[in-house]
Amino acid sequence: MGFQANDREIISGLGEISIRGIDDQYERPESSSIYEDWGPMAPEAKSMQIRRWLIELTDLTGNVIPVGDLSAHAVWYGPTLSSRSMNIGISIVNDLRGKGIGSIAQRLLAEELHREGIVRVEAGTDVDNVAEQRSLLKAGFVLEGVLRRAQGRADGLHDLQVWSHIG
Numbered sequence: 001m002g003f004q005a006n007d008r009e010i011i012s013g014l015g016e017i018s019i020r021g022i023d024d025q026y027e028r029p030e031s032s033s034i035y036e037d038w039g040p041m042a043p044e045a046k047s048m049q050i051r052r053w054l055i056e057l058t059d060l061t062g063n064v065i066p067v068g069d070l071s072a073h074a075v076w077y078g079p080t081l082s083s084r085s086m087n088i089g090i091s092i093v094n095d096l097r098g099k100g101i102g103s104i105a106q107r108l109l110a111e112e113l114h115r116e117g118i119v120r121v122e123a124g125t126d127v128d129n130v131a132e133q134r135s136l137l138k139a140g141f142v143l144e145g146v147l148r149r150a151q152g153r154a155d156g157l158h159d160l161q162v163w164s165h166i167g
């Protein structure tokens, strides 16, 4: 039998988590963290083509609630299609963190990208971001190493852990 993946998953007592693609006009669900305090952004970075997904919770009464969002952009490790990986990012609304939504959503997105033919799905996260590290581990990602001084935010340069999901 071929590879079969679920496109949604239930969290007991909370409801069902699913993801769906959205365009760049869709307003992000309200969420904040020190990991998104960028400071001035680089105009050159706007050339990155970013795809987006909304994370939705269908609660126990059937209401569909936006609970976060995901993004992905291509990273090319050579000039061939098979050298393209997708680097993903995520944010969950502040009051629903730590309930398992992030790990399900990241696994669902990795599986969706694998179905599109992407073998390597990667995620970088701050070496201090323990919540995202635990969430990636539960989503089936594997820690590969540390990218030193890779990300500049408002408070300076940060080392990033790099994780991957191979499919």
Ligand SMILES: CC(C)(COP(=O)(O)OP(=O)(O)OC[C@H]1O[C@@H](n2cnc3c(N)ncnc32)[C@H](O)[C@@H]1OP(=O)(O)O)[C@@H](O)C(=O)NCCC(=O)NCCS
Residues within 6 Å of the ligand: 031, 032, 033, 035, 089, 090, 091, 092, 093, 096, 097, 098, 099, 100, 101, 102, 103, 104, 124, 125, 126, 129, 130, 131, 132, 134, 135, 138
């Ligand atoms: C990181 C994030 C996406 C993870 O999603 P989530 O739904 O909270 O994650 P999960 O519930 O799947 O897993 C979080 C794990 O970290 C633990 N954790 C530790 N500190 C936590 C914190 N401050 N908040 C939430 N979880 C925390 C949880 O206990 C859980 O581990 P466990 O299941 O082994 O107990 C979410 O917390 C978030 O949006 N954070 C702010 C934005 C961010 O950091 N994005 C990633 C940038 S790379």
